[in-house]
Amino acid sequence: MPAQLVRETIAQWALPYHGEVRLERLAVGAHGGPRVAVVAGIHGDELAGMYLCQRLAAWLEGLLDRDPSAVPGRIEVYPTANSLAIGALSREVPALQVDLNRCFPGDASGPMSHRLAGALLGAVAGAALVVDVHASNRFLRELPQVRVQKDLANTHLALARAMNLDLVWLQGTTPGNTLRQALGECHVPCLSVEMGIALRLEAGFVRQAMLGILCAMRQLGVLKVDLPDPPVRSIVADDANIHYLNAPAGGLFEPRVEHGAWVAPGEVIGHVLSPYQGRPLADVRAPCAGRLFTLRELPLVETGSLLARVVDKDAQRPLP
C-alpha cells in the first residue's frame, strides 16, 4: 500500500445538545521508528498553526507522490486540537471558559477540557519531538520563536536551533499544566513555537517555521529528503536577555519602529497617546541595543500593558 496521509480520529465526545467534538490527526509512516508530532489549535483563535498544518500536508503529499519511501519515521499532525474553541474563535474552550493549555496532563474522567488534554497527551507521548504551534494572542505580534524550558536546554537546544526561527528563548519557568510542561515531565522533547498574532495568518512566518520543522524531522531521521540548510541563524537568549517594555500610562500605543527591527539604546519605539491632548503621554524607549521581537498591535493599552519585548544583542554569545 503506498505511503499516504491518513486522517484518524483519536477520541470523540458527544455534545450536550447534538453532535460530537473530535480530536483528529493526519498521520503518515509506520509505527516503530522515530515519531514527530505537530500540534496546532490548542488556542482556538490562533490560526497560523492550522495553516502550517495544511502547508505541511500539501508538502508531504507531493513528497510521497515522488518518493513513497521518504518518510522512514512517522509524522502525526494535529491541526485542530481544540476544535470547539476554533469553531467559536475563542482562546478558551467555550462553555467551560477553560484554557486547554492549563489542563494538562488531563484527566480521562474529568470535564471535557481535561479529557481532551489527556487524550492529546496520550496520543503524542513517546514521540521523539512534539512541536506545539502557537500564534501569540490578540494583542502582541511575535517574531517566529521557539520557547524551551531552560533546564532542558542540554537535550533540546540542538533541535530548537534547527527550527529556523529568529529566537530560541530558554525560559526559566514554564507555566503550569501546559502541554510543554506535561511532556517535559514525561521526558518527551517539546518545542513551543510562537509566531505572528492571533486571528491572522502570516504566510512568511509559516513558511519559515515549516522549513524548520522539516529540518528537525530530517535531523531526527523521520524524513529522508534533501532540504536547504536553515537560512535563519537563531538568537539564543534566556530570561536575563529579554527586556519587557510595559505601558507607563494608559492610552493608545503608536509604534514608531517596525516589528523585528534592531534598535539602539534609548531609541523611541513608540508613544502612548491620549485622544484628549496633542503631546504624547509617554515615550517608550529601547532599554538596550537589541532586536524588537515582540510588538503590540492592538493599540488600546492600560498602565502596565505589555508593549514590546527586546532581546539584548549581547544574547548572541557563543553557545556552551
Place this chain on the structure above:
Amino acid sequence: MSPANLLRLHSPLGDLDLPYHALGAPDRPPRAALVAGLQGDELNGTFVLARLAAYLRALEAGERRGRLKSPVVLVPCVNVAGLHAGRHGWPLDNTDVNRTFPGNATGETTQRIAQAVLELTREAYYRVDIHGSDRHLEELPQVWLFDPHDDERSTACQFGLPVAEQPAHGSYAGSLYSAWRPWPGECFVLQAGLAGALQLAHSERLFRGLVAFLERTEILEGVELSEDEDLHYFGAAQLVSVTADRPGWFVSHLDVGRWLVAGDVIGQMYDGFAGNVLAEVRSPVSGLVAAIRRQPLTFEGELLARVHAGRHRVAGVPTAGSHVPP
C-alpha cells in the same frame, strides 16, 4: 468620606482606582484583611464586604452597639473593571486576576493590582478571600481550607459556616490564597452563591458569618450575634463530587444546604434535543449538598453537585433538627 485608595491606574479614558476600607486604629497593622471581587462577576462577596464596612463604620460612630477593637482592611472588589463590565476576568485581556499573584509592581496591569493587594493584606494575621463560585455552580456559603494547620482548622469554625478541607493541588498556583500562605497567620477562602447575580439569602448568611468571625476572634466586642448555625467540619476525604456520566441538560430543584441520604435524587439529565429524561442523578452518599449545578448545558464528566458526606457536628454547637437527615 473618601475611601482609601490602594492603586490608581492612569488612563485618558478615566483613571481606574482600587478603593478599600481601612477601619480601626490607623497606627497599627490590620488584624484581619478581607478581600472579595477578584473575579468581577462574583457579586455576593463584594456586596457583603461593602455592607460590612458600613456596619463597622456605624460601630465606630457609636450608632450601633459594639466596638471595633483591632484594625481591619476590607477590599470589597479587586477586579473593579471586571465588575463594571460584568466580566469574570480583567476586561481588556480576560486575565484571571486570581492567577496573577504575587504580582509585579512594574508588570502587566493585573500583576500591579495583585502586588498592591498582597502588599496591603499580607501582614494581617487573619486573611480571608471571598468568592462567589462561577456561573455554573451554586455554592452553599462555606469555608474552604487548603492544606490547613491546626490553628486554621480551629478558627475556621468561628465563621459559623460549614467547613470543608479541599484537596490541595497545583491549579491554585498564582492565587491570592497561595501568595498568602508563606506569611505568618491564618488564611481562609469563603465561597457563597453563584456568579453573575446576587443571592440575598447567601449574602445574609455570609454577612452573619463574618461578623461572628470578627467577634469570636476578638476583633469586635459587644456585638449582637444571631443564633449559632449548625456547624459541620468536613475533611477532604468526605467531599464527594457527583459528575455527569453523559452529556445533556442537567436540571435540579434541590436547594444547596439540603441533607440527603444515599440514593436521593439530585436532579435529572435530559436529552438536549429530544427532551426525554436520560437519567436521574442520585447522591452516592448521605450528606450535605454543598454545591449544585445551575447552568444546565453539561458535557460528560462535568461537576453536577458536591455532597459533603457524613455528619460531623462540632462539639458544643446545637443541632438544628430540621437538618437531620431522615
